[in-house]
Amino acid sequence: MANDTNDTRTVLGRGTRVRGRITGGQDLEIHGHVEGEISASGEVSIESTGTVSSSIAAHSIVVRGAVRGDLTAEDSVHLEDGARVVGDVRAPRIAIAQGALVKGYVQTGEASAQRPAAARKAVAAAPAVRAAPVAVARPVVATPPRKVEKPVAAPPPPPVKRPVVTLAGAKAAPSPVVPALKKGAKGALAKKRG
Amino acid sequence: MAGTVIGAGITIEGEVISDEEVVVQGTIRGKLQAKEGVTVEAGAVVEADIHGGPMVVAGWVTGNIVSSDRVDLQSGARVVGNVKASRITIADGAQFKGNVDMDV
Numbered sequence: 594m595a596n597d598t599n600d601t602r603t604v605l606g607r608g609t610r611v612r613g614r615i616t617g618g619q620d621l622e623i624h625g626h627v628e629g630e631i632s633a634s635g636e637v638s639i640e641s642t643g644t645v646s647s648s649i650a651a652h653s654i655v656v657r658g659a660v661r662g663d664l665t666a667e668d669s670v671h672l673e674d675g676a677r678v679v680g681d682v683r684a685p686r687i688a689i690a691q692g693a694l695v696k697g698y699v700q701t702g703e704a705s706a707q708r709p710a711a712a713r714k715a716v717a718a719a720p721a722v723r724a725a726p727v728a729v730a731r732p733v734v735a736t737p738p739r740k741v742e743k744p745v746a747a748p749p750p751p752p753v754k755r756p757v758v759t760l761a762g763a764k765a766a767p768s769p770v771v772p773a774l775k776k777g778a779k780g781a782l783a784k785k786r787g
Numbered sequence: 788m789a790g791t792v793i794g795a796g797i798t799i800e801g802e803v804i805s806d807e808e809v810v811v812q813g814t815i816r817g818k819l820q821a822k823e824g825v826t827v828e829a830g831a832v833v834e835a836d837i838h839g840g841p842m843v844v845a846g847w848v849t850g851n852i853v854s855s856d857r858v859d860l861q862s863g864a865r866v867v868g869n870v871k872a873s874r875i876t877i878a879d880g881a882q883f884k885g886n887v888d889m890d891v
Contacts, residue, residue, distance in 0.1 A: 603797045606790025606807045613801010613817055619794045629801055 607642045621651075623658070641675050648680070656693075663697075790823075795830060809839070811846070825854075829863050842872075844881075851885075 602620055605611060609625035620635040623643040630647050631637060637651040643658035653668045656676040664670050666684035674692035681698040689695060790807025793799060797813035808823040811831040819825065821839035831846030841856040844864045852858055854872035862880030871888040 602792065603794035603813070604790075604792045606805065608806030608822075609791040609809070610804045611799060611801060612804075613799055615797065615799050617794070617797035617813065619796035621794075621797065625791070625805070633797075 605643075639676075654684070793831075824856075827864075836868075 602622065603617070604622045605625045605627065607624040611625070611627045611629060613629045615621065615627065615629065615631045616633070618634040621631065621633050621637045622640065623638065623645060624640045625643060627643075627645045628647060630649075631645065632650040634652055636653045636655065637649055638655040639645055639649075639658040639660055641657045645659070646661045648662040648665070649660065650665045652666065653670070654664050654666045655671045655673065656664070656678060657673045658675070659677040661679045663681045664678065664683070668684065669686040669688070670682055670684040672678060672682075672687075672689045672693040672695060674690050676690075676693040676695075678694065679696045681700075682695065683700050685702060687699060687701045689699075790809070791803075791805050792810045793803070793813045793815060795812040798816070799814070800816045802818040803809065803815060803820070804818075805821045806823070807821065808825075809819065809821045810826045810828065811819070811833055812828045814832045814834075816834045819833060819835045819837045819839070823839065824841045824843070825837055825839040826842070827833055827837075827844045827846040827848055829845040833846065834849045836850045837848065837852045839854060842852060842854045842858045843861060844852070844859065844866060845861040846863075847865045849867045851868045852866070852870045852872070854870075856872065857874035858870055858872040858876070860866055860870075860875075860877045860881040860883055862878045864878070864881040864883075866881070866883045867885060869886040869888065870883075871890075873890055875887055875889060877883055
């Protein structure tokens, strides 16, 4: 608070309430109340007087206050003494200190970080390959237990390849067949005539 | 010291309501309401109505400004909207388009 001259720092004071979405590429220090999504590429810290009632996505998250919503970090989530979190917590590294309260699903490790990345890639790739997701969805229904892992794994490529192969085969097959028949027919006719 | 600082890289879409002084260096779209002073620094963009105490504007504001005290539009400021305050200064070099209401 004392060195607020630092340009790369955003502070929401204790008496401040934000209703709406906060986005940006900076560190965010919350002493007040936020009702709305937060997504930042820096560190988001919810201080002891701070409350956030929606999901937070950031490079790293430190909680000393209250959060009702999911916490997703690319690097780490630290729940310090006094933190109260109701919601899912996902990050490669998660620290929950003594005195922190958590109610929700907690997942650490690389997979958690890769999952959103894979999902984003799938979404990005979706417009280019529209046939693939449909093909994927059908087998997905048949195997319910793997639902969570589907986006992580690489199921899109096989379905993509299948239609490609079949299409290529279908297109390729007729063209050689026709000349082959013509050649054979010509040869047969020539022999018969000869 | 300022209680709330919206840094240069931050965008808030929605309402900001504060009992404290607010300094805006980033972007706010929606509504800004403070009981204390509001400072819109150079480079900041506020597309919102602003209510508050003494105000200093050096950035871009699109929206109406209502102050319980005074409004200073500094050089480099660009304001499109109406300004209501008991005292107003517009510095040389400030761009302003709108009505001024000084409670005369």
